[in-house]
Amino acid sequence: MGTSNVQAAPPDLFDTINDRLGYMQAVAAWKVENQHAIEDPAREKIVLKAASEAASKAGFNTDTVEVFFEAQIEAAKAIQLCWANRWHTGSPRPEHVPDLVTDVRPALISLGDKIIEQLSSLSVSPKDQADFNAAVRVDCLPEDNRNELFDALINISETTE
Template identity: 35%
Template sequence: MLMTFRTAALALAMCTVSAVAAESPAQPAPGELINSRLSYMKDVAGYKAQHHQPIEDLNQERRVLEKALADARQLGLDGETVKPFIQAQMDVAKAIQYRYRADWLASPESHWQPRPLEEVRKRIGQYSDAILASVSATLKQGSRLTATDKAAFMRDIRQPNISPQDKELLWRTLSAVSLAHE
């Protein structure tokens, strides 16, 4: 009987913890989301290399920027402050892709295959949406990005082929994003 009571109490405690966790999920930090988004650049570079496509695709960049600006407006963000941030993400993504391609000239990867580009772009788009939603939620709570946030951001971005200057660009443009003035 005592064992059954303990088991029931433990089960109730676990359900309570699970319910609380479900009510207040931890929002990933923007740096973690950006890092995840950038983790797909090797696949993009590999796919484009295999299919003899250039890294820079201005039509795709235009579509990404237009969608991001529309999403930003729906989230209450100022499009003029979001635009440099989105452009910075695309510029850093291209820089990473160029660095992969340069590395492969000297040392090709023989037992690796990139994921299909459409699948990868879908995942990148999901992370892009999550990044804007995270920034919007933070700003709507009245929070601003601080020096402490910058240190965590710099630690969170840990992709191969990203430079300290790339991280600075991302931080500078991210920290300039603001809510739309109504």
């Protein structure tokens, strides 16, 4: 109180991580509709580069942040695959799908920047796992991917110079 250095509580960060994963149903719908593969290695490189640059500016060890973003990408693809399988087996696809290139991808980069910004003012520890699991719970996210995400998150460190 009375300080300008407001600490983001881990739940805010966890909500942002969940928000990013929450886009993956729409990403999958766009890809199915446009016959685009779920995995897009060229795009992954762009996402990782953006994360690494933002992490470096914020004073993080970029390797540890990249491992976390790689885990987010793996989780994102697992969610998309799960939705594609559901639609393949007869579940109805969403009717209104935002454009991946003009709408969703820029939003995903912004959420990535927000994640790094929120990380800057807090540290996440193993005791936060229950809160993480309560916040990060989008449909179709496999348990293993969620655990990998949390492990990568608690391993993020600052630069050591």
